[in-house]
Amino acid sequence: MDQDTTHSAVPGHRPTVSSVAAMAGVSRQTVSNALNNPERLQPETLKRVLAAIDDSGYVRSAAARQMRTARSSVLAYRLDPIRDGIGGIVLDTFLHTLSAQAEGQGYRVMLYTADSDEAELRQFAALTQTRAVDAFVLVDTHRDDQRYRWLSENGVPYAVFGRPWPGDEETDDDGAHAWIDIDGSAGTAAATAHLLELGHRNIGFIGYLHDGATGDDRRRGWEASMAGAGVPPRQRRALDSSQRDGILEGADAARRLLDAGATAFVCASDSLAVGALSAAGPEAAVVGFDDSPTAAALGLSSVRQPLEEAAGWALGSVLAQIDGAHSTSGTSRLLVPQLVVRASSRPLS
């Protein structure tokens, strides 16, 4: 409901929500909806109210609202160039979902870029000093991440998609920031159990090195499932391969593990899995990670991250902080991903 700062194009006039409502022959609530929640109105009604607003010279600016509420109703998100055409899609999906969900709550997402922590802290300063944004949603966490401390110390609401890193002093110190993450280990454990059920026992793991924590996490699930199935340590070591993330790297790893007797592969990314699929031939079973559109197109089984849920949590967390919740500690969550089974889940022949 609004009776906001108004400016008139005609001197001596001062159009209000009420006078606009009278002009358009609608209720004040309908005028308010036309301004704040236009999607709630029928297109015809919206058109009539907007025409009346135009005719009256009524202006309700975002700036005027912001001056009153001291809020921008904007969340900030760092947009990085996608480096990997297959798995990079994950963060794009997260951003789209976050943006759509935020709109449902009257918020929008503003982008910024930064190629280092230092550059990002300068962006934090610029965006918060001018009150251009109310909160930050951080992704792509890394070891010794400087960002949590800055935001905490400056009282800026934020949520993190990515768990704190093991041994990360920075996050141990403040210890209270809210995060959500995907349980990668549960995902690869489920993929491995699935391949064991299909009769495979020599199940290779094709992991990546780039990002220690995420890569290690995904490796652990395979290791635990294999150990649980009684595959001895020596055999597990022979079936374990880590390299850079990429299609060609996945193909090379699959060839090496085939020589070591592997009949199936659990991969830490769809990029690696696409490579394994091309190198291993039609006999081998392959499961990827991320359930990218590429996996769907190729009939590749893959582990799907629940990104809608992650985005919804991040949004809920920052909105609660904006609304005055003092701390979000204790609300952090680890989401269990889901295995999507496709043609590449071949039984042992």
Place this chain on the structure above:
Amino acid sequence: MDQDTTHSAVPGHRPTVSSVAAMAGVSRQTVSNALNNPERLQPETLKRVLAAIDDSGYVRSAAARQMRTARSSVLAYRLDPIRDGIGGIVLDTFLHTLSAQAEGQGYRVMLYTADSDEAELRQFAALTQTRAVDAFVLVDTHRDDQRYRWLSENGVPYAVFGRPWPGDEETDDDGAHAWIDIDGSAGTAAATAHLLELGHRNIGFIGYLHDGATGDDRRRGWEASMAGAGVPPRQRRALDSSQRDGILEGADAARRLLDAGATAFVCASDSLAVGALSAAGPEAAVVGFDDSPTAAALGLSSVRQPLEEAAGWALGSVLAQIDGAHSTSGTSRLLVPQLVVRASSRPLS
């Protein structure tokens, strides 16, 4: 330079840029930079000035600035979910580049979502009525696009990445909107000429149907090059295949065209090309379109869209309109893409 609306945390005080400058022992320009262009300052200096700003209680809000200038310094961009894990990357790259370039000009990019023209016009109304954004950068144009007329009629600056569609009455009517596009025909003509030079003559075209104008445009370049090389119409028809965009569709098309005698393939997308590459075996030559990270990873030659240039033009166009240029007609441009040659450019054996 700023002596803005200020608010003091301490009643009776009214900190100014000058008093903050004195506290921090820096010039007024340095304080202004800390607020407006923090990236221009050394981190140490920035920290000192921001501390003085905090201590003084000086607040210069984006809302206050916006009330004064009647500008938000924000551009709006519609974010769609990426449907295609390979070629969809193009718009992601465009958005990242646009965002980074806008920041260099003191602007930021705000996202919105919409799943229909109607929904998008409602977003236009909401975003412009509240003056939350100064301009729109539109992509993913389509036949009978309603968006140009709305923005033109409402005097909202906008730029379009995508040319007007042939026979599109809407754009013929106003006829004045600024656009930039990639000359897809020039791209596939260059790809075809390249394969002709490698000794191929039976060069198949693997195109897509989804998006009539873009698909037709890319087909035309191949057709013109083949006709120029003296390949007769009947043979060209046998070598021409259109289907949905996708990896599996590309593989199917390549198999059919191999049966028709093709030794090389010009593809309208990298998705189709990845499929062709997998189906055609190590003898055939393949050129894709979009130069995605997947193309680079697979050693696939591909046509690269000059997205930095397109984003720079779109930004320049809307900034000129915001600064008062009345029309940008006559400034539209068609950019020539560049062929990136990799291992898949195999000579005829």
